[in-house]
Amino acid sequence: MRDILSVLQQIEPDLSKSERILAALLRDDAEFIVNAGITDVAERAGVSPPTVTRFCRRLGCDSYTAFKVQVAQVTFAGTRYLTANAASAAPHDVADSLLHQMQEAAVTTRQALDMHAVAQAADAIATAGMLTAFGAGGTSSMISDEMQNRFFRLGLRTVSITDHAMQLMQAATLKPGDVVIALSVSGRNLQMVRALEAARTYGATVIALTRPHRPVADLADITIGIDLPEGDNILRPSSSRFAFLYVTDLLATLVAMKRGDEARESLRRVKYQLSNSRDPDDKEALGD
């Protein structure tokens, strides 16, 4: 994902004095640039219009207009952009930075998504006899549970298993037509690989949401590759959770659409039982 502020960061050392002023302006008030002409920008920075044009060229844009468009894209919805590991500790900046990281994770995932594999996976899930989600470790087990939460609502027999021994045992009980969703951020969960091998032995279909070309991916019938660079700030939670959750929602939605009225009826029942329970406050819980 090419974005102009990353470019800026890369070439910043090579910049001249006037260009640095412009760089500072871009960082401090991209909003202003988006709404201003080249003359206004030049004036505010105390440089001449041609200098602004040259600055745009340096950043890889053909014209000032092209530059403005690029800036507009990173200031999406008025959010200030910050590099992923900005040193600033101000809560505002952290909030903006995390937001950006999350959006980048989502967009990157969307762009790299193999829609053919997704469609295949949705088909397999929609017609599964039994649906089993395998996950282990922070992200993977959370997503595994979330898979169960999404698919049981649609009337699918679903279970989430986040324990390696239980995964192996469960795998031994599967039959052709059953589907296993394997979740692994790293793709190198060898104990899970063993369980998946067992599942395949008994004829189950394995769908993997994981990093491509890793043991888990290699073993799957259908692989939906999710490959995000890990941030290098250890204090921040990884944004891969958002990517996995996004794909989960996508699969859930596609399966729900495929199952149509059956899914609707099932969702209605879940809602009905909830509102009939002694928990009048939980009425809105179905939407979640």
Added chain:
Amino acid sequence: MRDILSVLQQIEPDLSKSERILAALLRDDAEFIVNAGITDVAERAGVSPPTVTRFCRRLGCDSYTAFKVQVAQVTFAGTRYLTANAASAAPHDVADSLLHQMQEAAVTTRQALDMHAVAQAADAIATAGMLTAFGAGGTSSMISDEMQNRFFRLGLRTVSITDHAMQLMQAATLKPGDVVIALSVSGRNLQMVRALEAARTYGATVIALTRPHRPVADLADITIGIDLPEGDNILRPSSSRFAFLYVTDLLATLVAMKRGDEARESLRRVKYQLSNSRDPDDKEALGD
């Protein structure tokens, strides 16, 4: 969040013939518009430049350039925008639409975020004697568990409780200096309210992530309001999960920064023990 394609949708009925052609072009190939001049757009649509200018004005933009900037913002990173409940069932469109919904949820949450409350909450959590997360129902219990997952890594004594009876019992054991994080999408979980009352009785600080001006919010010492409109397509998972997850990450990051070296040491230990276990494949699990 004002966005040009929502505006387009609203005024579409009032549009003239030429303007409709432009509207179609905008929807089909916003990317093109972003990279083209008014002449190119006019030519491609088979209309004259003044018609394009007038079209931009209709959409509330002062000039063609302003229009282009708006378009650039919705085509952020080349993603095709689709209305939240696009009727199309094509997997591609569903994927784009869900992505957009997710981004909108995140941006809306960010914009409405009371950073003062967030900072207060981070302070309270960072210095808590015991940290207890309460959640119940699909989203809330998932986020509750995720809170535990995020904060225990930082060396905080943390537990997630998603059972109403257990919440009440746990509340009875709390002491001043302890912190409860209450998670409720609807804000009307009355059983949770009872547990929170008990927690406050014993001197614990209550932080609520919930809809403002609802029972859960009213009872909290610190309320971080999260208020998203529910989508009207029942087949889609709610995007509020992304909003809650985002705030979770924000709190986790701020607390980690506040605790600094102590958090780093704790994270290092978690990693060390993981890589020392017989699971060589789990080395990357810490990042998650």
Added chain:
DNA sequence: AACCACTATGTAAATCATTTTCATTTCGGA
């Protein structure tokens, strides 16, 4: 310290895109 060469920057002219003005066309209704 003075000079040279190179780069950076600004001025002014030229170009180009966009907008305005105004004339023409189109369309609905009498």
Added chain:
DNA sequence: TCCGAAATGAAAATGATTTACATAGTGGTT
């Protein structure tokens, strides 16, 4: 079929951006 209002386009005018060129600045060399 004609009228009037709205829509559209042609051409001129405007205004912004870019180019060309001149000047100023900077760093290195003698």
